[in-house]
Amino acid sequence: MAEYDENNIFAKILRGEIPCDKVYEDEYVLAFNDISPLKPVHILVIPKEAYVSIDDFGANASSEEVSGFFAAISKIAAEKGVDGSGFRAIANTGDDGGQEVPHFHMHILGGARVGKMVS
Numbered sequence: 001m002a003e004y005d006e007n008n009i010f011a012k013i014l015r016g017e018i019p020c021d022k023v024y025e026d027e028y029v030l031a032f033n034d035i036s037p038l039k040p041v042h043i044l045v046i047p048k049e050a051y052v053s054i055d056d057f058g059a060n061a062s063s064e065e066v067s068g069f070f071a072a073i074s075k076i077a078a079e080k081g082v083d084g085s086g087f088r089a090i091a092n093t094g095d096d097g098g099q100e101v102p103h104f105h106m107h108i109l110g111g112a113r114v115g116k117m118v119s
């Protein structure tokens with residue numbers, strides 16, 4: 001598993017070094033609008049602690065962090081009104097998964113049909 005890069009852009013957002021368009025925050029996560037939205041709702045949810053990927057998170061996060069993270073996904077979906085219409089939550093992982101930012105994040109995509117699962 002890759003080592004965590006403290007200089008990745010989401011680490012800088014968490015440290016307050018660069019701004020984000022925040023939509024939700026609690027003790028476990030920060031969530032903000034994606035800078036290049038692919039759907040009317042496109043939110044990134046990131047854990048506050050340093051995990052490279054969902055792989056790292058699943059292997060090393062505490063059960064409180066894991067449950068806090070997924071509880072936040074549900075809260076955000078409800079707050080954004082996509083819990084009824086549906087949405088897609090995805091975590092690109094590593095090179096083959098197309099992950100660009102090496103701090104674990106889930107995309108919440110909704111507000112319109114998202115399309116086929118993989119293209």
Ligand code: AMP
Binds near residue numbers: 037100
């Ligand atoms: P991934 O390919 O899963 O690593 O996704 C990274 C996502 O981060 C992309 O959808 C980018 O548009 C988004 N992104 C990159 N920089 C920022 C930023 N400063 N604020 C918000 N979203 C960003």
